[in-house]
Amino acid sequence: MDRFIKNYQTEFRLIIVLLCMCSFLTIYTDTFFTLNNFTNLLNNNAVNLIWAFGLLVVLIAGGIDISFAVAASVVQYIAFYVFDYFGGGNWALGFFVSFILGSMLGFINAYLIHYFKIISIVVTISTFNAFFGLLMFFTSGRYIYNLPDWWVDRIIIAERKMANGSWAELTFPVAVMFVVMFATYILINKTSTGRQLYAFGDNPEGARRSGINIALMQFIAFGWMGAMAGIAGLMQVNIVKEVVPMALYGRELEVLAAVVLGGARLGGGRGSVLGCFLGVFIVAITQNGLNLMGVTPYAFKMVIGFIILIAISTSNINFNFKILKSKEI
Amino acid sequence: MGNLFQSIRNKFGNEVLGLIVILFLVVVLFSSTNSQFLTAANFNSMSFQLPVLGLLTLAMLAPLLSAGLNLAIIYQANLCGLTLAWVLNMDGGVDASITTFIIGVGASILVGAITGLIMGVVISYIGAHPILVSLAMMIFLRGLGVFLTNGGDISGFPEFMAPIGHGFILGIPIPLIIFFLVAFVWNIVLNSTRHGFSIYMLGSNIEATDFAGVHTKRTLTLIYVFSGVICAIAGILMLTRFNSVRVGHGEALLLVTVLACFLGGVDPFGGFGRVVPVVISLIILQMIASGLNLFGASQHLSTAVWGLSLIAVMMARFIILKYKVFSSDKGG
Numbered sequence: 001m002d003r004f005i006k007n008y009q010t011e012f013r014l015i016i017v018l019l020c021m022c023s024f025l026t027i028y029t030d031t032f033f034t035l036n037n038f039t040n041l042l043n044n045n046a047v048n049l050i051w052a053f054g055l056l057v058v059l060i061a062g063g064i065d066i067s068f069a070v071a072a073s074v075v076q077y078i079a080f081y082v083f084d085y086f087g088g089g090n091w092a093l094g095f096f097v098s099f100i101l102g103s104m105l106g107f108i109n110a111y112l113i114h115y116f117k118i119i120s121i122v123v124t125i126s127t128f129n130a131f132f133g134l135l136m137f138f139t140s141g142r143y144i145y146n147l148p149d150w151w152v153d154r155i156i157i158a159e160r161k162m163a164n165g166s167w168a169e170l171t172f173p174v175a176v177m178f179v180v181m182f183a184t185y186i187l188i189n190k191t192s193t194g195r196q197l198y199a200f201g202d203n204p205e206g207a208r209r210s211g212i213n214i215a216l217m218q219f220i221a222f223g224w225m226g227a228m229a230g231i232a233g234l235m236q237v238n239i240v241k242e243v244v245p246m247a248l249y250g251r252e253l254e255v256l257a258a259v260v261l262g263g264a265r266l267g268g269g270r271g272s273v274l275g276c277f278l279g280v281f282i283v284a285i286t287q288n289g290l291n292l293m294g295v296t297p298y299a300f301k302m303v304i305g306f307i308i309l310i311a312i313s314t315s316n317i318n319f320n321f322k323i324l325k326s327k328e329i
Numbered sequence: 330m331g332n333l334f335q336s337i338r339n340k341f342g343n344e345v346l347g348l349i350v351i352l353f354l355v356v357v358l359f360s361s362t363n364s365q366f367l368t369a370a371n372f373n374s375m376s377f378q379l380p381v382l383g384l385l386t387l388a389m390l391a392p393l394l395s396a397g398l399n400l401a402i403i404y405q406a407n408l409c410g411l412t413l414a415w416v417l418n419m420d421g422g423v424d425a426s427i428t429t430f431i432i433g434v435g436a437s438i439l440v441g442a443i444t445g446l447i448m449g450v451v452i453s454y455i456g457a458h459p460i461l462v463s464l465a466m467m468i469f470l471r472g473l474g475v476f477l478t479n480g481g482d483i484s485g486f487p488e489f490m491a492p493i494g495h496g497f498i499l500g501i502p503i504p505l506i507i508f509f510l511v512a513f514v515w516n517i518v519l520n521s522t523r524h525g526f527s528i529y530m531l532g533s534n535i536e537a538t539d540f541a542g543v544h545t546k547r548t549l550t551l552i553y554v555f556s557g558v559i560c561a562i563a564g565i566l567m568l569t570r571f572n573s574v575r576v577g578h579g580e581a582l583l584l585v586t587v588l589a590c591f592l593g594g595v596d597p598f599g600g601f602g603r604v605v606p607v608v609i610s611l612i613i614l615q616m617i618a619s620g621l622n623l624f625g626a627s628q629h630l631s632t633a634v635w636g637l638s639l640i641a642v643m644m645a646r647f648i649i650l651k652y653k654v655f656s657s658d659k660g661g
Binding site for chain 2: 064112116117118119121122123125126127128129130131132133134136137253254256257260265266267296298299300301302303304305306308309312313314
């Protein structure tokens with residue numbers, strides 16, 4: 001336990017904050033601490049979490065990406081036409097196509113960042129606008145409803161009848177989220193590629209001199225992000241049962257803030273899957289709690305923004321209230 | 330003609346020369362393909378649209394020079410506009426007096442400065458990353474604005490404010506005069522004052538600047554305060570231009586401000602960049618925007634064009650720097 005606290009300080013702090021929030025909400029509202037609420041939280045945040053695990057890898061490798069939510073929309077549209085071409089498709093084809101398409105879009109970012117030495121925030125701001133503008137232009141903002149059945153059928157992986165007669169259910173996207181979480185954990189913690197990603201993020205020049213293929217690192221990080229964006233797009237369609245070009249626009253900043261809240265650092269070399277999960281959940285539970293407490297929805301974003309601002313401002317302060325010297329300014 | 334080139338090059342450096350050539354090409358391209366381009370009406374509308382974008386770009390410039398970024402500018406401007414609208418509405422909206430207006434302008438500049446100050450303090454004294462701080466500030470300010478207005482817009486302002494957004498002095502639109510005034514002052518601050526010099530030094534190498542005895546933390550904080558003040562001016566101008574305030578007005582301009590700065594030769598790693606080339610690149614971008622508009626291009630297509638041109642500018646920048654297409658100096 002001592003070792004956990006020492007090595008995972010951010011995660012430990014997040015767990016404490018999360019426990020405080022949960023106990024407060026449990027006492028204050030009678031609907032928070034129910035199985036229904038927890039399964040709903042998981043179901044509603046599966047897409048955000050899948051993105052978050054992709055973004056975590058990019059942040060560890062020292063980059064930043066804000067184009068992924070729009071990339072997910074692009075994948076949804078292209079995937080729809082690909083499935084149409086193959087006469088309907090199925091889940092296997094669905095995962096394959098979104099994984100490939102998503103990573104292609106990620107590779108565009110990686111290519112521009114690596115070969116033209118453009119900083120990642122500038123590249124992804126540009127691709128964000130290019131993707132979104134082109135998507136809206138070519139689709140004219142048209143919605144798609146006549147999707148293949150397999151894509152929109154609600155698959156329930158676990159369910160339980162509650163005392164009041166309602167059902168607590170976990171849906172397919174949650175299962176996919178856990179698989180993605182596990183895969184990301186394996187990638188960054190259990191493979192040498194993962195160690196290289198951390199090293200590259202922490203000190204790119206040092207990593208280059210010690211023989212790490214830095215082009216490969218960029219392509220793996222942004223490719224993984226893109227693939228996750230594609231899969232999240234696929235799952236989003238399964239949840240909402242329609243393809244809408246503006247549906248995901250603007251969600252990237254919330255995810256980015258949540259991942260950073262979870263201890264990943266801009267500038268690279270830090271971050272863990274657990275922290276990422278906790279970060280997304282703190283944002284989700286805040287929103288859920290405000291909702292259950294009957295706060296006006298107009299105030300949600302303000303409170304979340306305020307919490308993120310506080311979290312970022314205090315993340316560089318150590319437990320014994322010494323200000324850490326930050327690497328990047 | 331050769332002498333003219335030489336003198337421009339000597340006075341402003343290579344970028345300005347290159348940008349003037351691009352400007353010239355853009356004018357030729359659009360005027361030869363569209364007869365409406367070279368008309369007084371078009372230039373009139375351009376000169377009214379440019380200042381808001383221009384002021385926001387100037388607000389983006391200083392953080393970029395210090396190797397940071399201020400993603401919150403649009404919402405800072407919105408919130409400053411809201412402050413002014415709120416003060417005016419306290420005094421009866423349409424019937425508000427000039428004194429109220431002046432108080433409102435003061436209040437909104439104060440709000441801009443305070444939001445900038447918070448970001449600056451967090452960035453410089455705590456050492457958090459500027460992208461994250463301004464991102465969190467952006468989410469917070471947008472939320473605050475939506476909370477205060479319930480997502481609607483506020484309108485109904487006194488008559489005497491209209492000229493600020495729509496009037497002329499000596500045939501020059503007043504917004505344009507305000508913009509050039511701010512740009513001029515900003516140019517002097519950056520080029521001829523101690524503070525401006527510190528900004529450039531800090532952007533190049535913050536450690537060395539700190540050891541050289543410059544109070545880097547104060548300088549860094551002030552950058553964001555100034556950025557906030559310029560946002561406030563932009564917000565007031567937006568209010569008088571649209572005659573209403575709504576959170577989200579001008580959202581799409583964020584990318585264009587970054588684009589204008591990089592097109593104007595600002596180094597994304599900080600330390601290099603000047604006001605004059607940035608102003609010229611603003612004029613180029615405004616011409617492209619108006620030109621596309623005259624062709625009847627959809628708004629989304631222009632979004633894509635902005636994104637793609639930012640990539641193109643950065644690629645061109647890389648190629649020019651790597652292969653030294655233009656001679657020696659880096660144009661700092």
